[in-house]
Amino acid sequence: MYDALTSRYAFSCPARGETSVTLSAFRSLEPLAGTSHPVVYRVVFACACGDEHPGLVTHDELDWAPLGFGGERFFNLMTSRLEDSAVELSDLAARRIQAGEWPWTFFCLPEERPRPVYPSSFFLIAAADRTVGVAVRCPVCSRTSVNLVTHSHVDLPFHNDAEVGVVRHLFWEEPIVEDFRSFLGSSEFDSRRLHL
Ligand SMILES: [Zn+2]
Ligand SMILES: [Zn+2]
Numbered sequence: 711m712y713d714a715l716t717s718r719y720a721f722s723c724p725a726r727g728e729t730s731v732t733l734s735a736f737r738s739l740e741p742l743a744g745t746s747h748p749v750v751y752r753v754v755f756a757c758a759c760g761d762e763h764p765g766l767v768t769h770d771e772l773d774w775a776p777l778g779f780g781g782e783r784f785f786n787l788m789t790s791r792l793e794d795s796a797v798e799l800s801d802l803a804a805r806r807i808q809a810g811e812w813p814w815t816f817f818c819l820p821e822e823r824p825r826p827v828y829p830s831s832f833f834l835i836a837a838a839d840r841t842v843g844v845a846v847r848c849p850v851c852s853r854t855s856v857n858l859v860t861h862s863h864v865d866l867p868f869h870n871d872a873e874v875g876v877v878r879h880l881f882w883e884e885p886i887v888e889d890f891r892s893f894l895g896s897s898e899f900d901s902r903r904l905h906l
Contacts, residue, residue, distance in 0.1 A: 712767075712775035717865050721765040723757050731755050734842045734864040736835050737762055737890075739772075751830065756837070773828040776867045777803040777813060806868055813867035816846045817876050817902040819855040824904045829864075836891040837861070841875075843894040858899055875899035 711720045718730040737754045749769040754762050770779075778800040803813065812826040827846055834845035842864050845856050858875030877897045 712771045714775060714778055717776065719755075719765075719767065719771070721755060721757075721763065723759055723761075723763060725759040725761065726757075729757050729759070731757065732861070732865040733776075733829055733832075734835060734837050734861045736832070738835070739767075739830070739833050741830075742766070749830075769830055772830045776829070779803070803867070811868055812870070814864075815870050815904050816844065816848075816857050816859075817855060817874055817904060818846075818848045818851065818853070819876050819878075820853040821848070821851055824902070825850060832864075834890045835864070836894055838894075843890065845890065856894070856897070858894070870904055872905075873901050873903050876902050 712718070713720065713730070716730070718732055720728065720730045723729040735756045737756055739751050739753050742750045742752050751767045751769065751772060753765050753767055755765055757763050807813070814827050814829060815824050816827050816831075817823070818825045825848060827849060831847050831849050832844050833847055834843075836843045840860065841858050842861055843856060843858050844864060845854055847854050856877035856879075858877075859871050862869045863871045863874070876899060877894075878900055879897060
């Protein structure tokens, strides 16, 4: 379950019971075969307990809940009332998208241009201290690019890095590198501007 106020997904952890992580703590995302309404993604996430665990996330939770299209409620400290945040958040998101801002973007290397994207197009994520490597399947050309970005670029909608690192090597097709993290360490990056 996604909490729009903390930008975190709640999962269960075999060691701690409950845990919650940001999107950049996801390590892999894969649509579960046989699910269509809604599509469910099988994810692996890096847990605070030090292990990685599997979890399930729906398409709506991945792409829409961070924008406030989820109907979650929040406790308003000013009025001490439980209020519905979805309307307010989604109005804001809709206005920003209409104004030409996009919640998530990446640089598509095969097309040599920035593209808008939703988190369901991310399929491998690796995080280091200050950077996150994301393998993205382009929604337009279906090819894969690997971008090096900040945590905020992944975790916070409408927070787009002005410039990102792009792995020069192209992933033309799967199978994808088994150890994505060490692949990132051994790859060369160019920087590209992300203005759409
Ligand atoms: Zn855990
Ligand atoms: Zn593309």
